[in-house]
Amino acid sequence: MDNTQNTARGKPRAPTRRQAYEQKARRKSLLIAAVSSAAAIALLVVLVPMAPGWEAVQRSFFNWNVLVKTFPKLLSAFTLDLILFFAAAPAIFILALVIALMRNVTRPALYPLKLFAIVYIDVLRSIPVILTIYLIGFGIPGLGLLPPWNSPYIWGSVALVLAYSAYIAEVFRTGIESIHESQRSAARSLGLSEASMMRYVVLPQAIRRVVPTLVNFLVALLKDVALLSFIGPVEVLRQAGVYKSLFANFTPYVGAAIIFLVATIPAIRFADYLMAKQNAQRTR
Amino acid sequence: MSDAKLSLRNIRKSFGPLEVCKNITVDVHKGELVCLIGGSGSGKSTLLRCINLLDPIDDGEILLDGVDISVPGFDPDPVRRKIGMVFQSFNLFPHMTVLENIKLAPMKVKRMASRDITEQAEALLDRFGLLDKAHVYPDRLSGGQQQRAAIVRALAMEPEIMLLDEVTSALDPELVGEVLDVIRQLKAQGMTLLLATHEMGFAREVSDRVCFLSDGELLEIAPPEKMFGAPEHARTQQFLERVLRTQNLS
Incomplete structure (x- = not known):
């Protein structure tokens, strides 16, 4: 009774039984989460320093002075990672799209393209990335190419x-195949050619659908740029290695890890957000 | 026989061991509205898809203005320009606005200038009460609006025949009327229409002729008064009794 009278006079409505119950449950679960997290962190802070080697580890991995001294240089080495990343990403996107389309070819005359795409995807997916980098990064400059074409930056x-x-060609292919047959029927019934159907109807929807997966792959790519350090380019991991030898201390590696964390976590959250958004749309 | 706009002769179509069209022969004349009725799985949708060359027929002939369009290897694209098709589930392109949906085929297939087709599309949208939805994405429209937009999209190619495949089956009951109104309009304008439908009352009202299909066979062709008044075939009677009993209830 009180409830209805309150709303009639425009006063804030008292919570319903259900709302009150849910509010209480929410508060309780927040409290439990906070307490258990605090306990876990406290345990770590107390227990880890009790390990026999903690002093030594702290000295060689978490040395504040070394971190301060090396961090700016690590950061500037990271710009090379970013440059390589931004050069590679668009090239990957375009090449992957071309390979995915070749993989989807149905016309018999173009079968060699399809065969090439299948072999390309199989071979490159089966070889560890680091091995591909070694083989191409060392192998091709070894052909005796002239500068700048013998640069490990380029071939890496x-x-x-x-x-x-x-990998991404396969992502695109899954996206293309996920577009429902009825969309193709509609496009064909309007007289669109296979090529127009792909370009205007199927691909735009397919690419949209795989964006979260693509973002995840971009995160992986940003980290894998560090693999190029094995064939020469002085990017952040290599720079950290140089400092490790110079100071006889592992802290520069921790510095490099911090840089990667800061760079990739927003991208990971962004991918999560995109995926949640898509799920919400699909269930609507 | 020979003056038919669309002529189906002894159409056969199987999916594996399942025969979905058994020797179907029917003519559709210019400006005529022919309804296909029959239970689900009777072959109505498959027949429409075959006419639009979305599925190839196994045997028989499909003549459009006397030309056999079912010859294996026949270029389907020019044919599809003359035959518009609308689907049960609308199949609008979800990443395009209504107007973009309508403009795509005229621009890419007929190579029309964007401005010309926009004018034409807006006139069509206006005629079917959708002009205010031109720049809206399909997921913001009701089912009835989506289906009307899909019909307009097919009309924008200026087809000579329209195939409508159970266009009201996916709609909430209160939205069926607006789509049926559109079909009445099309008939009034002299469009040649072939539609698969479960709306018996509507079929009775607007059809020039009704075809009853059962298990892939065309059992009976008759004017609506005869089909719904005194059907010849026992299976037709059975089907109509069952369907009309439930439809009268609702």
């Missing part, structure tokens, strides 16, 4: 592009 990036485009 090419190796990354090849390896990643094989």
